[in-house]
Amino acid sequence: MSNDNEVLLDKEKRNDLNGNEERKVDRKEERKEGEPTSAFKGASWAALLVGVASYLIGLFNATMQLNEKGFYFAVLVFGLYSAISLQKAVRDKDEGIPVTNIYYGISWFALIVSIALMAIGLYNAGSIILSEKGFFSMAFVLSLFAAITVQKNIRDTQTARERG
Numbered sequence: 468m469s470n471d472n473e474v475l476l477d478k479e480k481r482n483d484l485n486g487n488e489e490r491k492v493d494r495k496e497e498r499k500e501g502e503p504t505s506a507f508k509g510a511s512w513a514a515l516l517v518g519v520a521s522y523l524i525g526l527f528n529a530t531m532q533l534n535e536k537g538f539y540f541a542v543l544v545f546g547l548y549s550a551i552s553l554q555k556a557v558r559d560k561d562e563g564i565p566v567t568n569i570y571y572g573i574s575w576f577a578l579i580v581s582i583a584l585m586a587i588g589l590y591n592a593g594s595i596i597l598s599e600k601g602f603f604s605m606a607f608v609l610s611l612f613a614a615i616t617v618q619k620n621i622r623d624t625q626t627a628r629e630r631g
Contacts, residue, residue, distance in 0.1 A: 502627035503620045511616040518610035519543070525602055531594050542584045543607060549577035550611045551618045558622060582611075 498504065503511075522543055526536050553574040559566045585607050589600045 499624075499627035499630070501630070502624050508620045508624075511613055511620050514609060515613035515617050518606050518613050519547075522603065522606035522610060525599070525606060529595065529599065531592070535592070535594070538588060539585075539603065542581055542588065543610065545577070546581035546585065546607065546611050547614045549574060549581050550614050553578050554615045554618050555622075558619070 523540075526539055529536065556566050556571045556574045560571065585604070589595065589603060592600065595603075
């Protein structure tokens with residue numbers, strides 16, 4: 468019999484105890500040291516999907532002009548990209564992977580600008596009621612946080628599997 472630590476992604480054929488017949492054995496993949504749990508990975512992806520989908524549905528249903536909707540969409544995309552870029556730069560520096568100071572600085576600057584654009588845009592939006600402003604703020608923050616978490620999970624999983 469196989470012990471609990473043996474793991475394969477797919478079904479494999481194994482000889483039975485007598486060595487005569489072959490049978491299929493299902494086994495699930497074992498989590499490596501330092502790899503996030505499947506539940507945490509799933510929760511991170513769910514938070515990202517909920518945050519982005521909520522933001523986009525709210526944007527679609529908003530009574531603002533098309534150019535305003537375009538602005539808020541661009542701010543979301545810019546924020547997601549800058550958050551992931553900053554997370555990667557910070558992680559690379561922490562792991563001793565070379566990161567130029569200009570890239571590191573631009574990553575910080577881009578994230579700060581995206582948050583500032585969102586805050587200034589919502590503050591000055593006269594066509595949006597206060598509860599909608601809060602909704603867009605929370606969906607934006609959830610999306611940024613979830614994007615960083617998903618990126619971290621992907622990186623942690625890759626690193627754990629490379630270590631074997």
